Amino acid sequence: MNDRQEKHFNRSRASLQQAISWYASFRRHWNYPPDEKLQAEVKEDLQALKGALDKLDRKAIRIATFGLVSCGKSSIINGLLGQKILPTGPFHGVTKFPQSVRWNPLNSEIEIELIDTPGLDEVAGEARAKIAREFAQGADLILFVVAGDITRTEYDALWELRSCQKPLILVFNKIDLYPDRDRDSIYYQLQLLNAGHDPKDLDKIIYTDDIVMVSAQPQPIQVRVESADGTVATGVENPAPQLEELRTAIIKILEREGTSLLALNALVQARDAENNIAKKTVQLRQKQAHDIIWKYARYKAIAIAANPIPLLDVIGGLGTDLALIRSLARLYGLPITNHEAGELWRKIVASSGALLLGEIASNLILGVGKSGVALTHAFSSPGAFTVYSTTAGLQGAIAGYGSYVVGQVAKVYLEQGCTWGSLGASTVMSEILAQVEPNTIIYRLRQELFSL
Ligand SMILES: Nc1nc2c(ncn2[C@@H]2O[C@H](COP(=O)(O)OP(=O)(O)OP(=O)(O)O)[C@@H](O)[C@H]2O)c(=O)[nH]1
C-alpha cells in the first residue's frame, strides 16, 4: 500500500467510525426521547454502515461480472480461479442467483470476492436496471463481459453501470470463435452504437485500454492423431483458457488503486446510508420542525420589536438564527458544530441575496429610527409611541420572516445529510423563497405581535 492509498484508507475508516458512533448513540437524540419507530426504520442503514466498515477492515475487494446470458461470466470466474467451481453451460440462464467466491492472486492481505451474476437479459427491463445498479454499487471493480457483436442492450447496460462511477474492464470473451476481433474493432462497434451522441460520450464509458480479449473456455478442437504405424484417428483436444490479459489488467488496477477503491466505495456506501437515516428522521419529525421554526420566528419578531437598542437587533438576530439551526439539527439528531451552524447561516444569508441582507439593513435603519423616537420623545406623547410600535412591529415581523426563511433553508440542508444535495445553495434558496410568501408570514407575525 503506498502513502496515498494508506491516507485514503485511514481517512475513510475514521469517517465511517465517526458516523457509526454518532448514529448508534443515544446522544444524537439529545433531549428528545429515543423514538422506537425511528430506530426500527434506520436499523438497516446502520447495519449498512457497519457492513461498509467491516468490509473496509477485512480489506475485501468485490469484483463483479455483468453481461448477457451465456456470454461466459461464470466460465471467466472459473478460469481466474483455475478450477471449475461455478456451473457453466450452453443453456440460457445457468446462473440463477448471484454468488461470490474468494480469490487471492496477490497472496496478500487483500481479500478478493469474485461475484457471479445472472445474465442481464434474464430479468425484464426496469428490474434488470435496478438489480444491475444495486450490484454495481456494492462492487469495487466491474467486469463487463461480451462475446461477439455488442448489442444495444449491452451498450445501454454499460451506460447504466458506468453511472455508478466504478472502474470497469470490458472483457471480450470467446475470442477463439472471433479471431478477427481486436480492441480497435470493438471500440469501433461501440462508436456505431454511440451514433447520435457526442463522440466524447463514449470516452465516459470506456477507453480502448480498458478492453481485454479472453477465451475462458475455448471450444474443443478436433485433432487428427497419426500413429507411428500410419493409422489416423480423430480426437478432441481442449485448448487451455486464455485469461492472462484479464488477470494482468485486474492485478494492475488492484495494485495501483485497490485500497483507494475500497476507501472510496466504503465512503459512497456510508453516504447513502447517512442520507437514508437523515431522510427517515426528517420524515418522522416534520411537525416538530415546523413548530421549532415558527417558535424562533416569533421569538425573534417579539425580541426585535421590543428591543430599543440599535445593533443589538442585528447581534441578537444572528444569535436567534444560530440557535434555530442548532435546534433543528438536534431535532434531527444530526451532528452539527457551532462553527458549522455559523457557516451554514453565512451561506444562507449570502445566497439569499437581497432578502436577508435587506433584513439586516432594515434592522439597522428601523432600529436606529426606532431608538431615536424612543430617546427623543421618551414615550412622552402617544403619537411617538404609535410611531415606535408600528415601526417596531414591522421591523420585528420582517426579522421574524428572515428567521422563518433561514429555518426553512436550514431544514432542507439538514434533511439532505448536511449537504445541499444535487442542488446548489442558491437553487435551494430560490426554491424556498418561491414557496414562502413574505407578505403572509410577515402579516401573521405582525398579527401575533399586536395581539400580545
Ligand atoms: N467457444 C467458447 N465458448 C465459451 C467460452 N467461454 C465460455 N464458453 C461457453 O459458453 C457457454 C456459457 O458459459 P457460461 O460461463 O455458463 O456463461 P454465463 O455468462 O455464466 O451464462 P449464464 O449463467 O447462463 O448467464 C458455455 O457452454 C461455455 O462452455 C470461450 O472462451 N469460448
Ligand SMILES: [Mg+2]
Ligand atoms: Mg453463469
